[in-house]
Amino acid sequence: MEKAKSRAKLNDSSVIDARSLSQSHRRLAELLEPGMTVLDVGCGTGAITSGIAEAVGPTGKVLGVDNNIDLINKARERYQDIPSLSFETADIYDLPYEKQFDIVTSARVLQWLAQPEQALENLVKTAKPGGKVIVLDYNHEKISWQPEVPDSMKYFYEKFLQWRSDAAMDNAIADHLADMFERSGLTQINVSPQHEEVNRNDEGFETATFVWSGVATTKGGAQMIADGIIDRNSVEQASIDYQKWVEEKAEAQRMYLLAVEGMKLEKK
Numbered sequence: 001m002e003k004a005k006s007r008a009k010l011n012d013s014s015v016i017d018a019r020s021l022s023q024s025h026r027r028l029a030e031l032l033e034p035g036m037t038v039l040d041v042g043c044g045t046g047a048i049t050s051g052i053a054e055a056v057g058p059t060g061k062v063l064g065v066d067n068n069i070d071l072i073n074k075a076r077e078r079y080q081d082i083p084s085l086s087f088e089t090a091d092i093y094d095l096p097y098e099k100q101f102d103i104v105t106s107a108r109v110l111q112w113l114a115q116p117e118q119a120l121e122n123l124v125k126t127a128k129p130g131g132k133v134i135v136l137d138y139n140h141e142k143i144s145w146q147p148e149v150p151d152s153m154k155y156f157y158e159k160f161l162q163w164r165s166d167a168a169m170d171n172a173i174a175d176h177l178a179d180m181f182e183r184s185g186l187t188q189i190n191v192s193p194q195h196e197e198v199n200r201n202d203e204g205f206e207t208a209t210f211v212w213s214g215v216a217t218t219k220g221g222a223q224m225i226a227d228g229i230i231d232r233n234s235v236e237q238a239s240i241d242y243q244k245w246v247e248e249k250a251e252a253q254r255m256y257l258l259a260v261e262g263m264k265l266e267k268k
Ligand SMILES: C[S@@+](CC[C@H](N)C(=O)[O-])C[C@H]1O[C@@H](n2cnc3c(N)ncnc32)[C@H](O)[C@@H]1O
Pocket: 008, 009, 011, 016, 019, 041, 042, 043, 044, 045, 048, 065, 066, 067, 068, 071, 090, 091, 092, 093, 106, 107, 108, 109, 112
């Protein structure tokens, strides 16, 4: 579990800063109504959370929590002008809330956890009876690139998946969420595909492909080297080849992403 915790911290915040409710958590956007109370767990720098606050309006209440204090400080600074929105430091394994929220969400977080089932139990606990839990997550085994990425990048990505599963993270968690929801007693389970597909001429193309050059060139790659799963030359080669592929060949990238929602029973 400690391994998963330190590996989860390796995200570059420029990727999460650029997200929005309408683009990056579309199914949640459909569920929100004015006046709702919403908890966003693993909110990062609050980009999606601020969109949630806008959607529920001034009569609603939105709380974003994250276990990374630096991200919470940044979120507070960025969105201090929205009165119905607040941010707190909290760990998904230890949430100090109970039966308080109409909707509880956690986006792209369970993928980084060694005990996602336990995390889901905690999310359920914070929802009001009759409230909803909605989790958004990837199946990293189902990423697709057109045309294929260079072999050095394929090798890097394979090692990246191995590095994650060594830390007990579930690379295919998106496809396991519905069963997890059922086991945790949620009802009316609904699965919405939300795959992130970008094509060469799309506006978000650079940011989306940067996720991988980012992992390869920054802290993620360095940490994989330090953990002995891959050598420095292989990371550098993957990074060079991949950048070149992005510039010269890349047509499309699709990350497989599902939103899974369920309702908490009235009596729970
Ligand atoms: C990939 S980011 C997703 C941020 C945002 N939800 C989004 O979709 O853009 C994952 C976030 O989960 C947070 N996180 C990881 N483990 C956590 C834990 N145990 N408790 C709370 N937050 C956690 C990280 O700090 C990070 O901000």
